[in-house]
Amino acid sequence: MSFDVQALYAAAQPVIFALAVAIVVATAINNAVYVLQLAVAFIALRRRPPISDRREVWAQYSEATMPISILVPAYNEEASVVESVRALLALSYPNFEVVVVNDGSKDGTLDALIDAFGLEPVFRVYDTAVSHRPIRGLYGSPRYPKLLVVDKENGGKADALNAGINLARMPLFCAIDADSLLENDALLRAVQPFAEDPVDVLAVGGNIRIANGCKVRAGQLLEVGLPRNPLALFQVVEYLRAFLMARLAWSHMNALLIISGAFGIFKRGAAIDVGGYSHGTVGEDIEIIVKIRRLIAERKIRGEVRFVPDPVCWTEAPETLRVLGRQRRRWQRGSLETFFKHMRMTANPRYGPAGLIGFPYLLLSDVLGPVLEVVGYLLIPLFWAAGVLSLDFFLAYIALTFVFGVFISVGSLVLEELQLHRYPRPRDLLLLTLVAVAENFGYRQLNNFWRIFGTWEFLRRTEGWGKMERRGFTKG
């Protein structure tokens, strides 16, 4: 059989060129969306309620708050749970309760809580509105009337949160991670959208920042700092871009589809109306928001999901490639699960901006994005080397992928410094600027490879959380 390489090459050339153009166009569209997000986020930050003086927060906000149940799902958190709960009990907020849900921990999480707070078995009337694994016992103490500890069989984070929703006695609940640090006035600030519009606002997300490198004592953040670990440093910039730019922009356009599981406040009734958190998903934080969006559209009710940049929750970022990779693969699986479960919302005007903007963007950035980007990394240089693509084409791709990325990363940092100034030292800003440039040459690409693996795991129906190994906060 004769094999005419030249003829095959000639025949394949238009296909190769079309593929290369498709990759570049998709990258350009993605970048255009980033520019839009940056611009909208800037406007949103300019228009946010003008309160920056920490002394004023209590005076201005405390009168008009709503009671809130803080739900803390805990699984094998023996080492840190007591300190976290103490910090939560000391939060600056007029009326709240802390509901710690021990999700069948295999370590001494429950015993640590019982010992530290002098807990004893108690009874409590509770709702059965959402499903979860059986509760083994409730614990409380007259010394800590704001604290309730729920001991239940293991069922995962979503299941633990559902138990917390049933036990919660307040009209709002705040879902946080057991190892997250809420700033002292974070609740007061985050609850403001509910206070301003108690009827329409159904969920509010707060800002998440990386605590690695910050000084922490007794569950309180003493000093903001930057981590020394390069992976954690990259994540500082990454979180700024994700929260300060993307979430704020989508929130402003009423297209927000995710509130971080580390810090989100929900109207209890709305969470119950959507059946609480879904079991068997690793992306329960994105899924519940999508379900709330569907509830709003399908029942034709008024409702809003907002993100507010001022209240901050600090979380520990993974510092090893292994743990970070596992986290990113899980996030990717969560996004894909939610997308395919609710894909009918895509470009569907019935769902408003969430359907017309949020879902198509999810398709572009989370479903197609990683694949196209990785395919681009591999093929475009190859095609250029093979002489199929011109140098200009190759440079345009490099510009869109790497150089434009620098603009977006540094642009997010500019937003941070223009509006929030949370990093106290100029040298921190300088370091973050360098990191914002550097993350586009290696870190971002690595992330995309992890997301491809996450997509593969999704296709193979791999389940489970994986273990997050924590080093603990830097003691102040």
Added chain:
Amino acid sequence: MLLHLIWTGSLALAGISLGAMCLLIVLRVINERRERRRLARQKELRQEVFRYLENPEGVSELVRNLTRHDIEAIRDTAEDLARVIRGSSSARLARLIAELGGSKLFAGILRSGAEDERLRAVASLALFPDAEGEKLLKAAVGDSSPRVQLAAAHALADLGLEVSVEDLIERLDIGDEVRSRSLRELFRELAPRRKDEMLGLLNTDLPDMVKGIILYGLAGLRDPRLLPQVMEMFDSPSVDIRAETMRALAAIGHPRAEPVILEGLIDDSWVVRSQAAICAGVIGLPAALPFLEQLLTDDQWWVRFRAARALLRLGEAGHRVLERLAATAGPAQRISQSALAEEGNAA
């Protein structure tokens, strides 16, 4: 051409963002130095303020050669102090701010400052009241920012100054869409001085939302003489108003409200039934017993929960109902058992 544009455009944008960030870092360094100088000066001035508090006659010495920044620094110190001191020292601080030309400073800020500065000025005026400040606060109710308007209205109410509620409703542009909890608290602050006016407004054609806020404000007075007007509001077709009526009746806590509360216990809206159950428990209405027993099998958990709590508050008779139901297999068994068990925690 397009490809070339993409390359140069991206480079230009990246360069601009990096340039902007470098500029911001330089500005940060400059601002930090300025801030250090300001804090050092503020420390000096704080000592002067303390000296003044001990010897108020020294004010003329203090005001000599002060810049606007100095006056603002003294204001910051005075504001910090005003939150923790009372009596003659507080009055001295107010006098100091007045003598330093505080009103003029605040008037300027309210005229042309940014929204956060105007909010701050309103807070300062509330801390250091004088006749000029009162005028400024009244004018600030007409500010372009709803937040400043509301803060000024709160300040006027806090200071016990006469403010027409009707005028405020008009100036704050309160309509069906305003649901701010801060606004509700404002009406509670206004109620002691404007009770009659607020009662009169309940009988006008104001939107239900506004009437609900007025009811909330009046409820804070806990005055049984308001009962007839408050009970009348239960005839409203609005669920919000009926629920607010129940909240108000619970706050007033008088058994004369019984007929309306019993109606509330069989209302079509679960929100109203739930509030009525709270109300029956707070007042302790024996006549509500059969209604509350019925509500233990309500579709809504919150209604069942509130009914069980109300029965517990009704004393022995309520306990007997719960014990009977707890011992009987049926839809009310679980809530009755749990309510009794939970009460056992406290025992």
